[in-house]
Amino acid sequence: MSEDLKDIAREVHAILYSKRKDEQQNIIRTYYDTNAVLEEPIIFVKGQDEIIRQFFFTATIFISVTAEIYSITDSMIAGNHHVVSVDALIKYRLPLKPILFRQEIELRTITKWEFNGQNKIVRHEDIWSIKDLVETLPCVGWIYSYFGRKSVGLFIYQLAKNIRSCIGYDV
The missing domain is CATH 3.10.450.50 (Nuclear Transport Factor 2; Chain: A,)
Incomplete structure (x- = not known):
């Protein structure tokens, strides 16, 4: 079968x-x-x-x-x-x-x-993978690969750092 x-x-x-x-x-x-x-x-x-x-x-x-x-x-x-x-x-x-x-x-x-x-x-x-799709899109893919993902990573890092300092959590 x-x-x-x-x-x-x-x-x-x-x-x-x-x-x-x-x-x-x-x-x-x-x-x-x-x-x-x-x-x-x-x-x-x-x-x-x-x-x-x-x-x-x-x-x-x-x-x-x-x-x-x-x-x-x-x-x-x-x-x-x-x-x-x-x-x-x-x-x-x-x-x-x-x-x-x-x-x-x-x-x-x-x-x-x-x-x-x-x-x-x-x-x-x-x-x-949405990542794979976006990376193959005309024009958008290059921007996303070289700037978008890294920018989001830096933003999340900074946001987490700010939240930790607000609540008094030592890094």
Whole structure:
């Protein structure tokens, strides 16, 4: 059974992380439970229609979306459910001129699908680093990498130092 789920995961992943909008809708209608949820660091949606809209949006705004799968693993969890995880590098190509901006966003992503006893996906979670995303954004990435993170670190250090002195806590 787990090999079948890995095959389903490979097929679903190949279609969702691409520009194949019609196939995305079909694959979600076929393999996702009606009330499935999709979670990412910045979004949460529920239901097939909302999940379809999320992937339609991504496929629309980028020139290309490609994925390179590194590994697929699975495990059994309570209630006759299986979790299949896909570790992949997903590349999103922006419609920008490469002279001024970086044209491609690369995100190392762990996609976790929870399958119920009927082999339907009830939960889809994409895990990726916001830091990695921001660092690949045109212009913003450089500012964030070289100034933003260091500035926040210095601000927190100074804030903690001030709080400690206010409450009489010796450093």
